[in-house]
Amino acid sequence: MIKEGISFREAGMFEETRFEKIHNVIFDSSKEASLLVAQEIANLIQRKEELNEFCILGLATGSSPIKVYEELVRMHKEEALSFANVVTFNLDEYYPMHKNNIQSYYYFMHEHLFNHVDIKPENINIPDGSVSAEDLQQYCIDYEMKIKSYGGLDFQLLGIGRTGHIGFNEPGSHVNSGTRSITLDHLTRVDAASAFLGIDNVPRKAITMGIGTVRSAKRIVLLGWGVNKAGIIKNTIEGEVSPQVPATYLQEHSNTTFVLDSEASSELTRVKTPWLVKSCVWTDELKLKAVVWLSELTKKPFLKLTDKDYNDNGMSSLLTEEGTAYDLNIKMFNKMQQTITGWPGGKSNADDTYRPERSTPAKKRVIIFSPHPDDDVISMGGTFDRLVEQGHEVHVAYQTSGNIAVSNEEALKFAEISKSLHSNSNQADTIIDFIKNRTGNEIDLFEVRKLKGTIRRSESLAATRYLGLPDENVHFLDLPFYETGTVKKNNLSDADIAIMCDLIDSIKPHQIYAAGDLADPHGTHKVCLDSLFEALKRLKTNSYMDDCWVWLYRGAWHEWDPYQIEMAVPMSPDQVLKKRHAIFYHQTQKDGVMFQGDDNREFWVRAEDRNRLTAKKYHDLGLADYSAIEAFKRYHF
Incomplete structure (x- = not known):
């Protein structure tokens, strides 16, 4: 205090x-x-x-x-x-x-x-x-x-x-x-x-x-x-x-x-470009941030930046420390180049000195934590596909049911289908009557929330099956903090953390992927991330945690800036299409999703545009020209 x-x-x-x-x-x-x-x-x-x-x-x-x-x-x-x-x-x-x-x-x-x-x-x-x-x-x-x-x-x-x-x-x-x-x-x-x-x-x-x-x-x-x-x-x-x-x-x-x-x-x-404000202590991260900024400002790739570019834009002290633009440019070029890998789980029998992931063990146990039942494929569908194709033991954990994102119209459609198949279904009647007669103030009945959650589970399983993941490797955690039936959620509790700890402890992963989207400090993504951080804190003394690395992806709203990226996974045009199709399995979140934000594009379009933009930024910095890139930042716990 x-x-x-x-x-x-x-x-x-x-x-x-x-x-x-x-x-x-x-x-x-x-x-x-x-x-x-x-x-x-x-x-x-x-x-x-x-x-x-x-x-x-x-x-x-x-x-x-x-x-x-x-x-x-x-x-x-x-x-x-x-x-x-x-x-x-x-x-x-x-x-x-x-x-x-x-x-x-x-x-x-x-x-x-x-x-x-x-x-x-x-x-x-x-x-x-x-x-x-x-x-x-x-x-x-x-x-x-x-x-x-x-x-x-x-x-x-x-x-x-x-x-x-x-x-x-x-x-x-x-x-x-x-x-x-x-x-x-x-x-x-x-x-x-x-x-x-x-x-x-x-x-x-x-x-x-x-x-x-x-x-x-x-x-x-x-x-x-x-x-x-x-x-x-x-x-x-x-x-x-x-x-x-x-x-x-x-x-x-x-x-x-x-x-x-x-x-x-x-x-x-003073935060984004502190060298324009005062003398800087040039850490490795700040050097990369500054050179990326200068490259974008001058519209020049790393290797074409000159001493004059640095001096004209308030970065003469950096050159004084590093020597010449030539030496600094090569250093920063190599640093960005080393983030790129087609082997997100590590490439076996390869020198991993300058790779973002370890080469051993060759086959890793992986948990992909997804706050909602579609963040996995929207944010890292290509990497997900790579991990499965390359033989790693991949598990997906959907932290919340995502039930409030299913519209009443969608729920009514499924309830009426159920009613047509089971004419004596009292539960379907209850759901249909509630939806047709509800007022704006009413919280969904438990039966309605359960139906909406079941719809999202089915969509998730369809997507993970499409990517070749066995059903037994898909985990629906339904963290209690989310299950209020309203947009307002409860605070994290020991029950939430215990569920996270139990899953991590049972799998003993070498890699964890989680949503690092911090746009809203009270949003579901942030609360889910906090649940992971707290679980890691409680589990960190276990020996298997010494071999566990955590990679953070961002959601459909924002992407890591290039200087923040520590692992960049390129996607081929075929993988971009495969990711798109995996997103399409989440049908209730397509064509007029409830929580669209101020971006009218569908989530699959946002994801593709964002991945292509990341690839373009890499290319503009003077690196290879890829169709699309998914980006990750490592979290050290």
Whole structure:
């Protein structure tokens, strides 16, 4: 626990540069950062309590503040932190939206915070999404005036949307805007689609505090987690103030801090290209990162970079350390060349000194962990195929059922087929009746979730059989944290970790592949990765773990940057087609998948485009020209 008196500047990584216009600190993980933010809020509450004053908090919703609220709840229960003197004003609410709807921010706040602390109900203020259209304008004025009646906000907690919105202040919002109704940007609705089980269910309007309301707060802390926020974070911190990026208005607030994890900070100049900001300690990783960046900037392959290219782009100190561009270029070329292998399980009877994988044992035991029942083939289908073809003992472990990603229409289709085959099936009748008569607030019946999970199991088995994997090597873990029937999942538990440990211990793998996609710190991929890391921590003293290497792939959303790649597995045109066909077996995730994101391409198209782009990047750096490449980064535990 970070105690009062330790500032963000001391606790996180911060170094002011000429590029940055908002104070920000960077942490290795969102969890570590969230604990610090919660501590600052707790300290403020306690100081106000000592002064016998109300503590006026502006609160945010969404995935970003979840861990902050969890820590505040913990401090209330274990450290007697009282909320009796706290008055809260939430930023926003969908409109129209009834407070009892599980997608409402009223529901969110009570579930994550208010139901678990001693705050007085009359001190909770959340915009009412059920107010009539006729009364809405006056309601917004009254909400604004109530904030002002308390003297404004002492502390405002924010997240940030990919449009640059804070609250629901979308692009075009005025700097002095107050609480009002607003039409949501399409991208904002896309990002909310998963919570509503499809974009068609996301409201088009919302009630939000204004930019002026937020900027009147005495202290503002904005949370930014995940690589999908990196671009907008850079624009906000380093760009010009613009109504097209409403968060940039915070540049004009004297007491704002952006609290970021390493992924969200990755596009900041001091992180992405630190040699442009200060003198660098040139580690091997930073050297490769810099030379890849220079190659991409100049559009020259490694071996054509010159001393002038380095000197003109702030990298003269690197040349001073390395000698000449010629020597450095060859060194970096060889480093990238050595990541390429057609033998992801290692090539037997070969010198493995400069290969990414060991040559022994010749036949390895391999576990491919797949968070959802299609991440394996989407993200590493070609490598999967290679491992099987080259005779390794491959196991696939589907960590979750993926049942919520099956639409009601698909489930109804299968239930009706079952009904036609078994006319006296009471279970099919139950499922059909529920789906046809369900309302938006209802959580799927257990029977419906079971059917949806069974559909995804069948699709997975069809894909793994196509790739030549025996059914006995396919494991459906159904980790309990996922099985809530809603988009919101439970925290990892000992039961989840025990399931992971049991499988690893039974197989004793030489290789583990897992999804290293960290776009959302509360997303299923991240939770599944955490379950693996915790299992490895518990098992690492076992002797077989000394021979186990862990390789991380990325999902359908992002790819490793070239300088991060430690194993690159080329695919032939035939293998690209074979991977495509394996993805096609996941039929419920094709043609209008529920969680599409802001990319309208189907997952198989995304995967192929991403793999071809990786191959192109290698070729542009001066390496061999392949049809496609799957990329991996090793995790050292």
